[in-house]
Amino acid sequence: xxxxxxxVRVLExxxxxxxxxxxxxxxxxxxxxxxxxxxxRGDPSRHEPPFIGGxxxxxxxxxxxxxxxxxRSITLDITTPTGRAVLLRLIVxxxxxxxxxxxxxxxxxxxxxxxxxxxxxxxxxxxxxxxGQTGPYRDYRGSDLIAQAMGGFLYTTGQTDxxxxxxxxxxxxxxxxxxxxxxxxxxxxxxxxTGEGQHIDVSMMEAVVSTPPNFIHQFSFTGAIAGRGxxxxxxxxxxxxxxxxxxxTLTTAGTGGNPMETWAAFLDEPxxxxxxxxxxxxxxxHWEELLALVEAKLSRWKARDFMKEAMDQRLVVGVxxxxxxxxxxxxxxxxxxxxxxxxxxxxxxxYPGAGFLIxxxxxxxxxxxxxxxxxxxxxxxxxxxxxxxxxxxxxRAAGVI
Amino acid sequence: MVEQAVLAGVRVLSLEQxxxxxxxxxxLADFGAEVIRVESADHMNDRRSGxxxxxxxxxxxxxxxxxxxYWGRNKESLCLDVTEPLGKEVFLKLVAKSDIVTDNFxxxxxxxxxxxxxxxxxxxxxxITLSCTAYGHTGPWRAYGARARTVDAVCGLSYLTGYEGGxxxxxxxxxxxxxGGLNVAYALLMALYRRRKTGKGARIDLSMYETGVSCIAPxxxxxxxxxxxxxxxxAHAWKAPHNVYRCQGDDRWIVITVSTDDEWQRLRAxxxxxxxxxxxxxxTVSGRWEHRGELDDHIGQWxxxxxNEALTxxxxxxxxxxxxxxxxxxxVANSHLRExxxxxxxxxxxxxxxxxxVYAGRPFRIPNIxxxxxxxxxxxxxxxxxxxxxxxxxxxEVQQLxxxxxxxxxPKDPARPAATASRSDGRGRGTWFDPDYKxxxxxxxxxxxxxxxxxx
Numbered sequence: 001x002x003x004x005x006x007x008v009r010v011l012e013x014x015x016x017x018x019x020x021x022x023x024x025x026x027x028x029x030x031x032x033x034x035x036x037x038x039x040x041r042g043d044p045s046r047h048e049p050p051f052i053g054g055x056x057x058x059x060x061x062x063x064x065x066x067x068x069x070x071x072r073s074i075t076l077d078i079t080t081p082t083g084r085a086v087l088l089r090l091i092v093x094x095x096x097x098x099x100x101x102x103x104x105x106x107x108x109x110x111x112x113x114x115x116x117x118x119x120x121x122x123x124x125x126x127x128x129x130x131x132g133q134t135g136p137y138r139d140y141r142g143s144d145l146i147a148q149a150m151g152g153f154l155y156t157t158g159q160t161d162x163x164x165x166x167x168x169x170x171x172x173x174x175x176x177x178x179x180x181x182x183x184x185x186x187x188x189x190x191x192x193x194t195g196e197g198q199h200i201d202v203s204m205m206e207a208v209v210s211t212p213p214n215f216i217h218q219f220s221f222t223g224a225i226a227g228r229g230x231x232x233x234x235x236x237x238x239x240x241x242x243x244x245x246x247x248x249t250l251t252t253a254g255t256g257g258n259p260m261e262t263w264a265a266f267l268d269e270p271x272x273x274x275x276x277x278x279x280x281x282x283x284x285x286h287w288e289e290l291l292a293l294v295e296a297k298l299s300r301w302k303a304r305d306f307m308k309e310a311m312d313q314r315l316v317v318g319v320x321x322x323x324x325x326x327x328x329x330x331x332x333x334x335x336x337x338x339x340x341x342x343x344x345x346x347x348x349x350x351y352p353g354a355g356f357l358i359x360x361x362x363x364x365x366x367x368x369x370x371x372x373x374x375x376x377x378x379x380x381x382x383x384x385x386x387x388x389x390x391x392x393x394x395x396r397a398a399g400v401i
Numbered sequence: 402m403v404e405q406a407v408l409a410g411v412r413v414l415s416l417e418q419x420x421x422x423x424x425x426x427x428x429l430a431d432f433g434a435e436v437i438r439v440e441s442a443d444h445m446n447d448r449r450s451g452x453x454x455x456x457x458x459x460x461x462x463x464x465x466x467x468x469x470x471y472w473g474r475n476k477e478s479l480c481l482d483v484t485e486p487l488g489k490e491v492f493l494k495l496v497a498k499s500d501i502v503t504d505n506f507x508x509x510x511x512x513x514x515x516x517x518x519x520x521x522x523x524x525x526x527x528x529i530t531l532s533c534t535a536y537g538h539t540g541p542w543r544a545y546g547a548r549a550r551t552v553d554a555v556c557g558l559s560y561l562t563g564y565e566g567g568x569x570x571x572x573x574x575x576x577x578x579x580x581g582g583l584n585v586a587y588a589l590l591m592a593l594y595r596r597r598k599t600g601k602g603a604r605i606d607l608s609m610y611e612t613g614v615s616c617i618a619p620x621x622x623x624x625x626x627x628x629x630x631x632x633x634x635x636a637h638a639w640k641a642p643h644n645v646y647r648c649q650g651d652d653r654w655i656v657i658t659v660s661t662d663d664e665w666q667r668l669r670a671x672x673x674x675x676x677x678x679x680x681x682x683x684x685t686v687s688g689r690w691e692h693r694g695e696l697d698d699h700i701g702q703w704x705x706x707x708x709n710e711a712l713t714x715x716x717x718x719x720x721x722x723x724x725x726x727x728x729x730x731x732x733v734a735n736s737h738l739r740e741x742x743x744x745x746x747x748x749x750x751x752x753x754x755x756x757x758x759v760y761a762g763r764p765f766r767i768p769n770i771x772x773x774x775x776x777x778x779x780x781x782x783x784x785x786x787x788x789x790x791x792x793x794x795x796x797x798e799v800q801q802l803x804x805x806x807x808x809x810x811x812p813k814d815p816a817r818p819a820a821t822a823s824r825s826d827g828r829g830r831g832t833w834f835d836p837d838y839k840x841x842x843x844x845x846x847x848x849x850x851x852x853x854x855x856x857x
Contacts, residue, residue, distance in 0.1 A: 004595045029591055049638055050628050062628070066618035132766075135737040140717045143658040145635060145643065146724035154635075154645065154656070155726050157573065158564070160831035163645050164654055164726055166635040167572040168561035171580075174616050176764070178583035183765040185590035186432050190407040190770060192597065198767050206743050206764035209732055213574040216744070217467040219729040220759035221452040223838030226729055227652075227831025230574045231550070238550040238571060240559070247569065249554050254546055311545040318551030320569050323620040323630070326557040334540040337611050349625050355584045355612030357537070358592065359604050 003030010003365030004358075008188065011036060011094045012071065013078070015044055017144075017170050018204060019100040019128045020067040021177035022184065026096070027070035028354060030365040034090065034380065035068065039075040039399055042373040043068070052346040059345050059372045063170075069341060069351060070364075073371035074380045075401045083400045084109060089385055091116050095191065096124045096184055103133045113199040123197040124187045128180050132203030142204060147172035151208020152215065160229035176207040233287035235294055236263065237280075242295055246303040246320050250294075253316035266310065267297040336362050343369035377401055406433020407770050411593065412791070414439055414495055415476070416483070416504040416511075419446055420549065420578035421609060422533040423472040425585020426503060430475035431763065431772040434501075437787060438476045439483065439492070440780060442809040447473065448780065449818050454755035455839075458817050463780050465752040470777040471760050479788075480781030480809045481802075483514060488807045492516065494792040497524045500596075501589060505533040508543050518604040527602040529592045533585055537608035547609055549577040556613025561620055563632035577613055584612045639686065641693035642668070645726060646701045648709035654726035655709040657700065657716065665689065668721045672703050730835055733759055733845055746845060751779040759845050781810035 008031040012023035020035075020043065027033035037043055045067065046058040053060055076090075077083040088111075091097065097116065099106060106112045113125040127133060130142025131150075148154040148166055158165025180202045187198045209216065215226040231238035231249075236259060240247040255262035264272035271293055276282045283290055298306065303319045310317045321329070327350065332338065338350040339362060349369070353362045381387045381401065395401045411434040415426045423438075430436040448463040459465055479495075482488040493516075496502060502521055504511055511517045511532065518530045532538060535547030553559050553571050562572040585607060592603040614621070620630045635656065637643035642665075643658045659665050662685070669678045677699050682688045689696055704712060709725040716723035727735065738744060745760040763772045788794040788802070802808045835841075 004591045007598065025587060050623055050630075052622070052626050052628075062619040062622045066622055131737065132741055135741045137717075137737040140724075141720065141722035142724075143660075143722050145637075145645075145656045145658050146722055149645070149654075149656040149724040149726045152727050152729060152732050153573075155654075155728050158570070158634075162564065163647070164635065165562075165564055165570065166645070167576070168558065168630075168632070169617055169620060171558075171572070171576065171616060175580060175583065178580065178587060179764050182428050182583065182586045182590060183767055183770075185587070185594065186407050186770055187767055189590070189594060189597070192594075193407075196769070198769055201766040203741070203743075203764050206738070206741075206762070209738070209743070210761040210764055211576065211579045214468050214471060215729040216732065216759060216761040217471050218452050219733055219835070219838060220842045221454055221467040221755075222456045223835040224452070224729070225833050225835055227833060229830035229832075231571055232830045238574075240554070240569065240571065247554075249551055249571070251548050251551060253548055311542070314544075314546065316546040316548055316551060318547070318554035320554045320559050321557055322560045323557045323617060323624040326555075326614055326617070327621055327624055331536060331540040331542040332611070332614065335537055335608075335611070337614065346626075349622055352615045352618050352621060353611065354588070355581075355615045356531075356588050356605050356607035357539075358588075358606075360539075360606070363591075 004363065005029040005031040006365070008032070008096070009094045010034070010096045010098065011090060012098045014098055014100040014128070016100045016128070017045060017063065017067055017173035018176035018180065019098050020045065021173055022126065022128065022180040023071065023098050024067055024069060025177065025181040025354075026184070027366070028364045033071045034376075035071045035073045035371065036076050036078070036087070036090070037073055037373060039077050039374070039401055042073070042075070046373065057345070065343070065346065065349070065370045066351070068370035070366040070368045071371055072376035072380065073374055074377050075374040077400050078109060078111060080398070080400050082395065082398065084111060086385070086395075086400070087111060088116070088119050091120050091123060094120065094123060095188060096126060098126045098128065098180070098184070100128045103127075103129060103138045117197065121197065122191050122195050124184060124191055124200065125197070126180055126184045126200045126202060128176060128202045128204070130204045132206065133201040137205070144170050144172050147176075147204045147208050150205045151211070153208050153212045156212055156215065156226045156228060156230070158228045160227065160232060164228065172204060172208050175211050176202060176204045179207045233284050235287050235290045236283060239291070240320060241291070241298055243298045243301045243303045243306060248298065248303050248306055248320070249318045251316045254314045262315070263294075266313065266315065267294065269293055269297050339364050341367065341369035345372070374401065405769070408432040408434035411435070411501070412499040413437065413501040413503065414492070414499050416506065418444065418505055420472060420575060421581040422503055422505040422585060423447070424579060424582025425533070425589065426476065427472060427474050428586035429589060432770060436476040437495070437783070438473060438478050438778065440478055440480045441482060442480055442780075442811070442813045445812045445814070448812070451818070454752065454758070459752070459754060461752075461779070462817055463812050463815075465749070465755055467758065470747070470749060473777060474774045475776050476778060477783040477787065478778035478781055479784055481784070482807050483516065485807050487802065487805065489515065491788065491792055491794070491802065491807070493524050495787070496521050496528065498791050499525065499528070500593070501529045501531065503531045503533065503585075503589075507546060508532070508534055508538040522602065527596060527600055529589070529596060529603045529605070531585065531589055531592075531605040531607060533581070533607045533609070535608065536610050538606045549575040549609075552577040552609045552613045556610055557617045557620065558613060561617060561630055561632065564634040565632060565636045567632060567634070569632070577609055580616060581609045581612045636693070639690055641689040642696050642700050644697050646697070646704040648704050648707055648712065650708070653709045655704055655712055655723060656726065657721065657723045659722065662686065664721055667719050668716070671716055671719050671721060675699075730838070730841065733841055739845070744845065745774040747774045747777070749777045751777060751782070757842070759842055779810070780812065781808060784808045784810065
């Protein structure tokens, strides 16, 4: 099926994962997305381990492969006068530019939104930076862990008696990108009405602050300062509990307001009916005793059998699945959640879809794996911009592409 | 909302409960869509969840909760019983005048109510529907329910999260609600874009599970090649120093994330080039990583004598990537966020005794697209207006619905929730309370000039 955004043209000029993922969210829906990379080196994530095949290779980083599907790559050094001129030609027919340079960097090159609008008044620019375009921290350096820390997320993760723990796999980039694509789509809908392109300022720190468990308004309503240790003593509410194989997590949902009766019956453990476990406070106070009772029963189950049996009775539980179990999950297979992409260097791999089906079909459009560095130079410079082979040779020799 | 709002004229009917779907539709409401929250007087989960102003639910507690305000922002409220034939009839009249219908019931509920996508296309052929469920409408797990924390486990994120070398730990209390809600908004904006272009509606089947799976894509590629990703906590696969370090004060921390030799030399200089740091084994990236335990101990001893925010500014001024581990209180007081006017300070007129409160804002600014929090609806606040103006009902018909209990402005069970309910909302055991929070909230309401100066 044609992509939802098959008339949208995007240019990505980023050097971080949130910019790359934001562009991917557009590219995967069919937007023609051109990734402009630094000659010789490319997107920094090309050099992040691990690599498919084990050895460092700019086209084989799993981070790069995961975040850059359905894009075309060209190389261009925008700091040179020629590179700048080429970028201005590439901008003419684009709808959205996504960039992640330090605030002021593009302005110094004469490539800020104002300058680009001279050649393309409808151009939307989505700027994604660690702390935003304004404010005292605007020039500060960022990283995933810094965003977790300054965004208030880190303080709330881990055990009360240990340091903050953090979360895996660049989730700060993901929530920032999801916010950025929402803002970009709003600006695009407006651009289609008015012809005007906006400059969007996205802050990673702010994206993280708006993500943790409601903790800003909790503070302003009650003075609560959310800390670590959620689930720590919550046997029926989020703790990981041992079974005979993988851990599981229980909830009181689906028990019709009678959690102890329901779980006592399900686990065949009448001691759960002790009135001291009736309230949430009681369960917290006596959590060690409760844990012993529940885990003794759970040790007779395999996690998946437990999940099926409990879920079939409309209880709400979870199994801690490994990535391998997720990959081989029959439910995801039945829904066609994964898409298959071929890549000349890394072969055929399955990639997760967008998280939804449209009209019953996985909407992820296009068939491209992540591009090799500069893979589309000839097609773009020779084809779309009409450069002659001689001109291309000159650009290449000058290190511009 | 403002006149030229980008989604002006778009009407959304949302049969929504708790978190993930409300978080998604809130973006549309911010952009000027008329989002009508269709509520049931029987189910007050969102409105009951608190926190209540200063921990005390008031007389009309269902209009006072902070979390309801945060996730329900800028939406209208229609308290309508769609399970009654008369209620359903009215709902279908509204569908005929709407663009989007969303729900987060378990699969099958909308079909049973006669409100599934195919039924709705009979009254509105180009309707966009989005059903936000745990596992989706197809596949063997379709009937199963979820909470954010169970999705965290099932999607693989918990498995990857934990202290270095430790066991799997849930990544967050409700991250999956937030990332899922963001995906809802993305999917709806995509569908709206296509409809403007082609006139076609859409049936969107969005699952929290698959959204979670999309958050761990690199690990899924790796495992296909037999590469297992280790749990690293705050450490890094090749960078060092890259960790969280204790600072002066109780439970105060800073993170330092050094990637290059240049950044290491800068850090060393800020520390005063101590003899241990000059040892050759710390000169290279691989050497620092190999000896990172020792490196972390030394750095931790140094940071322990510093204030975490002051040290952040000192390190960043010298080009060292660092960041204080900030708490909710630190953030509300933060000069950078204040200067950027990030927070929403909002007075809910439907909770008069609450007064102004601070909420997290939007992490983006779009010059001609405002997104301020301007409305948190009382239960059923817009019943009459919507039924008259959108559904075309007469005053009498509205009154009949009210008399029949099909519409309402009070919950069926108005008994006050316990005051402590506000203290158990997805928080860890390490949560503590600042007795002076009101002063800080008051302080954040004034103009920026009244805020404390830069905390450099």
